[in-house]
Structures are given as C-alpha cells and as structure tokens.
Amino acid sequence: MNDDKVSVEVGNAKNLELNLLTPSLGNQVIDVSKLGNSGYFTFDPGFTSTASCESKITYIDGDNGILLHRGFPIEQLAKEASFLEVCYILLNGEAPGKEEFSKFERDIKHHTMVHEQIHRLFNGFRRDSHPMAVLCGVTGALAAFYHQGLDVENPEHRRLTAYRLLSKMPTVAAMCYKYSIGHPFVQPKNKLSYAGNFLHMMFATPAEEYVVNPILEKAMDKIMILHADHEQNASTSTVRTAGSSGANPFACIAAGIASLWGPAHGGANEACLKMLEEIKTVEHIPEYIARAKDKNDSFRLMGFGHRVYKNYDPRATVMRETCHEVLNELGIHDDLLEVAMELERIALNDPYFIERKLYPNVDFYSGIILKAMNIPASMFTVIFAISRTIGWISHWIEMHEEGMKIARPRQLYTGYVQRDFKSKL
Template sequence: MTQQVKLVVDGTEYEMPVLESTLGRPVLDVSAVAKAGLWTYDPGFMATAPVESKITYIDGDKGELLHRGYAIDDLADNADYLEVCYALLYGDLPNAEEKDKFYARITSHMAVHDQLRKFFEGFRRDAHPMAIMLGVVGALSAFYHNHLDISDPQHRDDTCVDLIAKAPTLAAMSYKYSIGEPFMYPRKDFSYAENFLYMMFATPGDKDYKPDPVLVKAMDKIFTLHADHEQNASTSSVRLVGSTGANPYACIAAGIAALWGPSHGGANEAVLTMLDEIGSIENVAPFMEKVKTKEAKLMGFGHRVYKNFDPRVKVMKETCDEVLGALGVNDPKLALAMELEKIALNDPYFIERKLYPNVDFYSGIILKAIGIPTSMFTVIFALARTAGWIAHWTEMHSEAFKIGRPRQRYTGETHRAFVKVEDRK
C-alpha cells in the first residue's frame, strides 16, 4: 500500500503519496501542494526531484555511483568508455556484436563537416577553448538540422551517436586552433581515446605518431569516470532546455555553458590555479593551516554529494600513479599536489570533515602530466560528459514530459503607482 503524507491547509486535508525508488530515498509527490495554493521553497534544489530516471544512481553517504546498476569502479576497471556510453544510452552493456556495430558507428561519425572549420576562424587565437567548444557545438545545429525530427526514435539515436563521436574531434580542434597548429582528422584504425590524443598532439609531419598506450588507457578512464553524474547543474540544464523542444545540439551547448563554471566542471582547472598560488613545498603546510581558519580555499577536496570517499577517486589515483610512473614526470606542481594529499589524508581536521581528494584533484594532475594545458581541462570534462547529457536528453524524449517551469518566492516590491519622470524625486 502506498504510504501517504497529509497536508492540512486552512482545515482542508491534502494527501501526498510517498513514491518508492528502486534505490535510495523515497520521494514525496508534492503536486498536491499546488492544489492547496502553495509552492515549495527549495534553494539549490537540495530536496527536489523534478525528473524520474533509470540512468545513474548516487548514494553520497555510502560513496556509491552506479551507471545502469553497474558500479563505476567495475566499469572503469573492466570496460572502456564507449561500452559505458552504450550502457548509458541503451540500458545495458553491449554484447560482442552490438559493441562492434556501435564502435563502427562512432568511428564513422567522428569527422565534422568541412565548412565547420570556418567557424573556428571567427574566434581569437587566445580565446578560451571552452568558449570555442561552446560555440562550435551549438553551431552543429546549423549543419545537421534538416533531417532531424526529435520525435523520431531513430533520429534521436543517430544524434546521440553523432554527438558522442564528434565531441573529441571538436575538443581537439578547439585546442589546435588556440595554439595555431593545423587540425588533425580522426583515424579509423585508432580507438576513441587514441584518436583524441592523436588529434591533440600529432602534426601533419608525424606519419608514424601513435599515442603511448599508458596515456590512452588513462585518457579512457578519465572519460569513463566523467561520463555521467546524475542530475547535476549541467545535466539539469540540458534537460531544462530539452524540455522546450530545442534541438539537441543547443541542449548540449547549454550543458557546456553550465559546466564551465568554477563550482562545477571548472574545479579541476581551479586545482592547478591553487597550486600556482601556493608556489612551493614549504608553503603547503602554512596554506593548509589557512584552510582550517577559512583564510584559504582548498580546491579538489570534498564533494557536495559524496559525504564519504568519492568512488571514482580510487581508480583515478591508481591511474595517476601509473601515468606519473610511466612518464617519469618531475614537475614541482605535482610535488605540491602530493604534499597536499599527504596532509589531507593524515590531518584529523580534514579526516573528520571527510575532505578527501576528489576526482577533480587527480584528473588535473594526470592531464597536466600528459601535457594537456589547464585551459583544456574543462573541455575534456565536457567531451566525456556529452554521453551522459545526451543519454538524459533522449531518455526524457522517450516519454511524455512537461516543459520545465520552476516557481519562485517573490520578495520584491508590491504594486506601485507609476510616476512621470519629471515628478520623480
């Protein structure tokens, strides 16, 4: 029997059913609140579930992240990114035949329309790669709109594949343009992660260029660990824009815009900025003392959702150790990062507050070691998260939905009489 919560307003009783979830907390259906002439007030949507989804589940107290029921560490250790993309889109991991077909579709759609190159020429060379990425992803709607009917499941599916396939190409082009190097086009004999590193670092003269397998593996894990993260700010933005019936390229561009914020996807970039400000090893301990007194902000530690260890961190740290070991990197910033980690994992202040290193902390270190500039960190996050965004978009369009329309608590002026300008004080 469905549990009910009763709301009594001015003597009238309203029933609100408690909806059970397959995992996690039950959800209170507050639609009766509107019948009572009220709205709910929930700053930051901390207790509001505006959607129902089968894609990703997070238990922040346990430190658990599941994609379609699969634990993130299992996926990162045993599957590659495109298998995870397939699961996000279709509900399960692919069998051998499904995997081959899906990979072939992705590979065949990685190239972009040649005329799109001209869009890059409209940006200044010193433009932030995220600004370029935001613009060119939105511009895709000008190239792939004539045959797009978002009410058609096959059209939606083709668009999902198209966006996942083109994301690494556009990301690499954004970088190449910013440094003035020629664009490199994807190769059909390279994997997804291989192609990204190839398009980032190869030049026309590098006929035999092949990315280091250790770096390819690390890149693929970074993509996997960032593929989706439930109803965060950027995913919610994609769903909200999608609820208007906007084309999917515009919806993903909205996700990129939301991700760019330093409190969201820009956090790994902020880690490197923090390390720059610390400067040297001897400044680490004093800096951590300032963190305790709120005089300084510690970036890359703790998480809004996870009240325990971020389940992605174990895999990311192992990957970090592998990359640093393989490259033999000796970077002063990396030494600073390791000292920060050492203090945070041993100091009671940080342990009691569960301020553990999060995925942004280690991903920034790995990307820097690979040779990827700080300005590209959030672009790579957007590349990886495109799979999650488009999975949520297509899930929303696969069933009836309402246009998003949040309410507000108005605290401004009441009715006022208009006063002509000559009579205003």
C-alpha cells in the same frame, strides 16, 4: 511507485494527501506536484531537496560513496569496461554483446569528421579565446547543420543524434586546442580507439608521426569513464531544461557545456591546478594548510571533499591509481606535481581532513594526470565536456522517451507590490 500517502496541513489546505513515492534505491520521495492546486508551492533554492524528474540512468549514494550506472558500480566499469562500452550501457541500459558492441563502435566512428564549413567557423574566434567558449559556440553551431528533417520525437533520429554528438565532440574539442596554439587541425583516425583518437588529434602534427602512448590512452579512457554521468548535476539539469522545450539537441548540449564551464562544476580541476600554482612549492604547504584550517581565511583547498559524497569519492579511488601509473610512466619531476602528492599525503593522514572527510576527489587527480600529459589547464573542462556528453544525451533521450513536461520553476517574489507609474521626465 505510489506505495503510500502522506497527509499534510498547509494553511487552509487541511489534510492534503500527497503521494509518497518509493524508488528502487534511495530515500522515499514526497510528490508535491499537486500542491499548487491548493494555492501553495515549495521554496527550494538550488533544488537540493527536489526531484525534478524520474530517471533510470545513474544512482548516487553520497553517504556511502556509491555511484552506479544502470546498476553497475563505477569501480567495476572503470576496471573492466572501455569508455565506449560505458556509452552503450548508458544509452541502452544493458551491457553489449560482442556483435552489438562492434556495430555500435562502427556507427560512432562513422561520424567523427565535421563539415568543412565548421573549420572556417573557427576563424571568427579570437586566438586567445578560452577553449570552452569556442566549444560552446561550435557545438551550438552544429544545430545549424543538423536541423532539417530532425524530429526529436523519432527514436531513430534521437539515436543518430546521440551517435553524431559522441563522435564529433572529441574532434571539435581537439580543434579548439589546435586553434588556440595556431596549429593545423588534425583529422580523426578511425582505426584508433576513442581516447587514442582524441590524443592523436590533440598532439599529432603534419610534420611528424605521433604514436599514442598506451598508458596515457588508458588513463584518458578512464578519465572519460569516471566523468561520463553524475545524475542530476547542474549541466545535466540544464540539458534537460533546454530539452524540455523541444529544442535542437545540439543547442541543448551547448547549454550543458555553458553550465559545465563554471569553477563550481566542471571547472573544478582547472581551479585545483591554479591552487597548486599559487602554493608553488612543497615548502609553502604548511602555510596553506594552516590557512585552510582557519575559518576566517577565505582560502580553500580545491579538489578536496565533494558536495554529494560525504565519504570518499568512489571515482577518486580509481583515479588515484591511474594518476600514479601515469606519473611513473612519464617519470616527471615537477614542483606542482610534488605539491599535489604532498597535499594528498597530508589529506589522507591529517585528523583535520579525515574527521571532515575532506579526501582528494576526482577533480584533484584528473587535474594532475592531465597536467602530466602536457594538456593545458584551459582544456581540462573541455575534456570533461567530451566525457559528460554521453550522460547529457542519455538523459535527453530518456526525457523524450518518458514524455516530458516543459520546465517552469516557480519563484518566491519579494519585489514591489503593484504601484502606479508617473513619468519623472
């Protein structure tokens, strides 16, 4: 990887040679790790110009709208693979054979139930708690059930932890929803698919049988695939930071859930739905489009454009097709969905949006799909967390495999210089 060197002059550090690293894809990277030895370090708010780690899992080319998982394009995975196949690929680096996948699927389904004491833990939360608050708390609490004898340096323990997290997250997430509406928890059914099982735990009741709609099952599976991993985003970086101390993996994932909750990250599709509720009807759209174009107006269209993708979000292409499949299947006529479809039409045809590449992103379409499936907005980010768990745990495992260094960012201190203290009491 150290293909070349670059010479820099910083203050008294004359002709300081830094390694120039060449990735398999993407831009060359200057290794500044030894800059500190010369008495200097870099200032990079948000780490937008800093590679915090080396990874082989996911690659993004935002300018060209490319997303690869272990080298496989997201469009192909969404079309040809199931979510659990993508999970296997992210964990292991290669696509599974038939026997490998069957064993993997059995192993995941073996761990879908949660300890009975976890059921009682829910009673400690207020009924009107946000499901993400509950999910974060309960996931962190799982660390209390899986800690004795857990050795994060043992590959087999890491594999078992990955399976437990993957299998239990949909169960806990569905419990968060059931608790919020006062319904009894529904036990997992391992004969169902991963996505089908989650929908069953969400919507089944003891009073009557619930049959999973295959179109909605397929849509949920695609939503999970498209949110499985996205390189070094805020929540993944949080998991890596927490994991760098050797912390319990369930606690690390709880930290990732906390980071994901924010409206600038996983809460974007929930924020998108709130925007649609604010617009209310198609007749109000011109007013809000004008406001979005007014740089002096604080209103922003949520669900359009992306911080990373300067072109069309490749996930949105797949999600758009799925969105229309779901709406056609359900035959829903809803004011908010009509607003969303009209906004989509405008964004794809209005020169203002096209020139600025403000295309509908994956959050825009996933929010519409989830609303059409009768899933409340408060659960949108919870479903994102189910999907992203495989990405988080894959990065956590990779970090341990590659040998980790505890995260310790520096700071640019602008406070007081040293001064003497005298009590004013």
